[in-house]
Amino acid sequence: MFASVEPYLFLTPAFAILLVFLIFPLFWNIYISLHDVSLVTIIKGWRYVGWENFLDLIEDSNFHTSLKVTLLFVAGSVALQFGAGLLISTLLNQKVRASGVLRAVFIIPWTISAVIAAFSFKFILDYNFGILNYLFDKIGLQPVNWLSDPNMVIWSIVIANMWYGTPFTMLFLTAGIFSINPTIYEAAIIDGATKIKSFFYITLPLLKPFIVINLILITMWSVNFFDLQLVMTGGGPLFASTTASLYMYRQAFEFGLLSKGAAAGLILVAINLVVTFNYIKLLRR
Amino acid sequence: MWKKKITFNNSAVINNIWFFTERALIYGLIAIFLFITLFPLLWVFSTSFKPNEEAINFPPKFLPEKITFSNYVFVLTDPNLVRSLINSFVVSVGSTALSVVVSALGGYAFARFEFKGKNLIMSIILGLFMIPVVINIIPLYNMLSNIGMLNSPISLILAFQILIIPLNILLFKNYFETIPKELEEAALIDGCSRLDVLKRITIPLSIPGFAIAAVLSFRFSWNEFILPIVLANRPDSAVFQVALYQFISIYRIQWGYLTAGITLAIIPVLVLMLSFQKQMIKGLTIGAIRE
Numbered sequence: 001m002f003a004s005v006e007p008y009l010f011l012t013p014a015f016a017i018l019l020v021f022l023i024f025p026l027f028w029n030i031y032i033s034l035h036d037v038s039l040v041t042i043i044k045g046w047r048y049v050g051w052e053n054f055l056d057l058i059e060d061s062n063f064h065t066s067l068k069v070t071l072l073f074v075a076g077s078v079a080l081q082f083g084a085g086l087l088i089s090t091l092l093n094q095k096v097r098a099s100g101v102l103r104a105v106f107i108i109p110w111t112i113s114a115v116i117a118a119f120s121f122k123f124i125l126d127y128n129f130g131i132l133n134y135l136f137d138k139i140g141l142q143p144v145n146w147l148s149d150p151n152m153v154i155w156s157i158v159i160a161n162m163w164y165g166t167p168f169t170m171l172f173l174t175a176g177i178f179s180i181n182p183t184i185y186e187a188a189i190i191d192g193a194t195k196i197k198s199f200f201y202i203t204l205p206l207l208k209p210f211i212v213i214n215l216i217l218i219t220m221w222s223v224n225f226f227d228l229q230l231v232m233t234g235g236g237p238l239f240a241s242t243t244a245s246l247y248m249y250r251q252a253f254e255f256g257l258l259s260k261g262a263a264a265g266l267i268l269v270a271i272n273l274v275v276t277f278n279y280i281k282l283l284r285r
Numbered sequence: 286m287w288k289k290k291i292t293f294n295n296s297a298v299i300n301n302i303w304f305f306t307e308r309a310l311i312y313g314l315i316a317i318f319l320f321i322t323l324f325p326l327l328w329v330f331s332t333s334f335k336p337n338e339e340a341i342n343f344p345p346k347f348l349p350e351k352i353t354f355s356n357y358v359f360v361l362t363d364p365n366l367v368r369s370l371i372n373s374f375v376v377s378v379g380s381t382a383l384s385v386v387v388s389a390l391g392g393y394a395f396a397r398f399e400f401k402g403k404n405l406i407m408s409i410i411l412g413l414f415m416i417p418v419v420i421n422i423i424p425l426y427n428m429l430s431n432i433g434m435l436n437s438p439i440s441l442i443l444a445f446q447i448l449i450i451p452l453n454i455l456l457f458k459n460y461f462e463t464i465p466k467e468l469e470e471a472a473l474i475d476g477c478s479r480l481d482v483l484k485r486i487t488i489p490l491s492i493p494g495f496a497i498a499a500v501l502s503f504r505f506s507w508n509e510f511i512l513p514i515v516l517a518n519r520p521d522s523a524v525f526q527v528a529l530y531q532f533i534s535i536y537r538i539q540w541g542y543l544t545a546g547i548t549l550a551i552i553p554v555l556v557l558m559l560s561f562q563k564q565m566i567k568g569l570t571i572g573a574i575r576e
Contacts, residue, residue, distance in 0.1 A: 004400070006394075006398065006479065007394040007397075007398035007400040007403075008394075008400065010390040010391060010393055010394035010398075011390070011391050011394050011406065013386075013387045013390060013391075014387045014388060014390065014391040014450050014454060015391075017387065017443060017446045017447070017450065018410075018413055018446075018447060018450060018451075020443075021421070021425065021443055021444055021446065021447045022413060022416060022418075022421065022447040023413075024424075024428075025421040025424035025425050025428065026416070026420070026421065026424075028424035028427065028428060029420065029421070029423060029424045032423060032424060032427060037427070042427065042430060043431075084318070087314070087318075088315075088318055091311050091314055091315055091318075092315070094311050096311065096312070096315065102315065102319070103562075104559060104562045105319065105322065105323070106318070106319075106322055107558070107562065108322065108323075108326065108555065108558075109322060109326075111504060111554050111555055111558040112326075112508070112550075112551050112554065112555070113507070113508035113509075113510060113526050113550065113554075114508070114510055115508075115510050115526045115529055115530055115550075116529075116547050116550055116551060117325075119529075119533060119543065119547060120325045120326065120328075120329050120547065121325065123328075123329065123332070123540060123543070123544070124325055124328065128341075129340075129341045129345075129540070131328060131345055134344060134345055163321065163322070163325065195307070220415065220417060223417070224417035224418075224419045224420070225419075226419070226511070227510050227511060230511075231510075231530060231533070245417075245419055248419075248420075248423070249419075249422065249511075249515075252422070252423045252426070253426075253515060258423055258426075258427065261423050262423045262424070265419075265420045265423060268417070268419075268420055269417075269420055272415075272417060276415065
């Protein structure tokens, strides 16, 4: 009799923590978004306001900016991280010497915290003292306002995010490449296929499940990730580097408007669902 | 006969040229990526040994003119940073221990038992992995402030679990499945209880799995920034990442201090990850392939 409840007992602690800290807050977020809560009124009675917070968002031009910035940030980050990750993992699989050591070195950016990645890049991209502008000067280019030019800033952060996020894609696709049976390539060589051909006709199709899962993960992470923006620019100048996730944080903890932030968080959930749904459709095909 | 041999030689030469350009291209690209990967960190590392004035000197020199440890002395005597280092160790070790115990139990249930709703529960856990944790910062802040648990290491330890548990359960499930069931069954028949079996057979055999899970958990806890900056940002309860962020906003362009702080923050995780990197890749590979 006891044996039948045993597995559930083993699972209880994990589920209890996830329930309280992950699942319940999701619903609590909906509750907050329908009331008027700010950091000032947090302990007083909350007024029910219905859709007001959402209407507020829809009319907020800063929110429109943040959606546009999100699109640029996600598209740029995913394209660069995926491209570089696929290239490095493929290169390292070409019977390269010391590939184990190289793989370990390439993983280093992934092992450090986003705060550190952000700050290192802030240091390198500094307008006056940064080494990048120094190099630009050396080769006769104008110094660039990497972090304070509203049109440039999001791309500077995309570059930092590429540096920080590529190792994960590399690791994940390497796992995929390892799972391909090497005799397939030997057969292809006997049949006269070049390396490039076998990459496009063997590696890519066999990697497809790994590629799709990888794309889902890095897209979602880029949508929700704002550590870099917060540390490098705080979302500025104005809202030029405020992605939707950072917009949510700033509304709640910079301007104190918890319920407006909560409403933005729900829109973020919706974006996540749309992304996942579309990728899964892609995977099924 | 002759003609055939000559053509063979020619194509061998062409093949050789091809081979060398291909190799050069591969190693060249790898070198470029290696440079991009390492340069920012080496630059920060080298700056941390320069006096503050030299750090903003133009033109910048890659190697410090005179090496100084004063930046490290300054950082390691800053009371806020020192306290935050201790906080970080307490929170990271606590959250690693909790997540390893809780996830090992969960992973064990999936690896060894057949029960109603097993697949459903597994897909719920994988689904939870897809929920972005940042969406929870506002309700979590609200909940914890209502019960007066903001700025508490216990709140952080518990909140960090949502980052780690789903991944660790999957890891443990896959690891336990590599241990033959028969060993356990034999012990059960000999009269051991389930817990005895766990203690005497399963756990000792899966120490490498525990190591991978612990290193991953420590990395997540040590590096997490958003949850602690929302839930524990008072100077006396801040963890290192948060204190470093606050430190940065105080000492704006004192690059010497800042780069020394960064270097200190990198070391614990880097040492851990590099010493376990083989097992890490293997662990992640098992996880990814089985999925």
